[in-house]
Amino acid sequence: MLMCRDLARIGSDYIDGQLSTADNFSVKMHLLMCRHCRSFIGNLRESAQLMKGHADYHLYEEYLRRLESSIDEALKG
Amino acid sequence: MALPTERITDDSNLVSALQAGDQQAFHQAVREFSPGMLAVARYYLDPSSAEDVVQETWVNVVEAVKKFEGRSGLKTWLHRIVANRCKNRLRTANREVSSEFGEALEPGIASRFESGGRWATPPRLRLEEHAELLMENGALNDCLDKHLSALPEQQRSAVMLYEAHQHKAEDVCNILDISASNLRVLVHRARQKIYLMVEDFQETGEC
Numbered sequence: 001m002l003m004c005r006d007l008a009r010i011g012s013d014y015i016d017g018q019l020s021t022a023d024n025f026s027v028k029m030h031l032l033m034c035r036h037c038r039s040f041i042g043n044l045r046e047s048a049q050l051m052k053g054h055a056d057y058h059l060y061e062e063y064l065r066r067l068e069s070s071i072d073e074a075l076k077g
Numbered sequence: 078m079a080l081p082t083e084r085i086t087d088d089s090n091l092v093s094a095l096q097a098g099d100q101q102a103f104h105q106a107v108r109e110f111s112p113g114m115l116a117v118a119r120y121y122l123d124p125s126s127a128e129d130v131v132q133e134t135w136v137n138v139v140e141a142v143k144k145f146e147g148r149s150g151l152k153t154w155l156h157r158i159v160a161n162r163c164k165n166r167l168r169t170a171n172r173e174v175s176s177e178f179g180e181a182l183e184p185g186i187a188s189r190f191e192s193g194g195r196w197a198t199p200p201r202l203r204l205e206e207h208a209e210l211l212m213e214n215g216a217l218n219d220c221l222d223k224h225l226s227a228l229p230e231q232q233r234s235a236v237m238l239y240e241a242h243q244h245k246a247e248d249v250c251n252i253l254d255i256s257a258s259n260l261r262v263l264v265h266r267a268r269q270k271i272y273l274m275v276e277d278f279q280e281t282g283e284c
Binding site for chain 2: 040
């Protein structure tokens with residue numbers, strides 16, 4: 001039987017639809033019975049959403065200008 | 078005075094402009110694609126070498142883009158070039174990326190179960206009920222940036238490519254030279270870290 005800790009290990013696989021049909025069914029059954037795991041999965045899903053909007057490098061202007069200058073030079077041939 | 082040029086929104090139009098050597102198109106592409114290219118390079122190299130490789134790649138792309146046939150998207154193509162250049166550097170220096178993927182559970186989550194595997198310290202909040210408020214909270218956004226910057230470099234690169242740049246898992250595995258299961262661990266660990274950070278922030282108001 002799937003325990004809460006097992007579900008926590010594969011939480012992202014469930015969210016991203018990476019589980020086999022049988023494992024996906026086991027997770028769904030567990031979630032029907034366990035409100036803590038429903039919270040965990042909901043929170044993990046929100047964490048992924050938060051990262052989508054934030055997980056990027058903010059490049060400093062000086063570096064971007066350096067990249068543009070080297071391209072300009074290369075374009076001149 | 079030069080008229081401001083419009084941003085090219087379509088990938089194939091951008092490729093055509095790059096192939097025609099349009100300077101403005103290159104400047105747009107630099108700002109759009111360099112963060113992701115740097116994420117790839119930082120996976121393999123130290124920050125300074127990573128910046129150098131991204132710069133070398135752009136210089137190389139000025140000519141190489143003329144042969145771009147569109148078999149993959151422009152972003153994926155650029156990321157692959159950066160990855161190959163990084164791997165060549167490592168090969169020349171006779172070095173390898175040290176890979177430590179570890180357990181699927183973050184220690185902060187793993188310690189919250191009793192020995193039988195049930196929750197001993199269950200999730201304290203339901204973030205989904207607060208999602209919109211969370212996104213509007215400036216202090217939380219700052220805290221999120223801080224924690225994302227503090228992720229181990231490999232986790233951060235994987236998360237950036239998978240979550241922020243919306244690459245398919247298969248593409249991330251190719252670019253970073255890792256197996257699908259290792260990518261799953263990197264992404265899952267990063268999500269748990271952010272989850273624990275938000276939970277803590279919601280409870281204490283501190284980052």
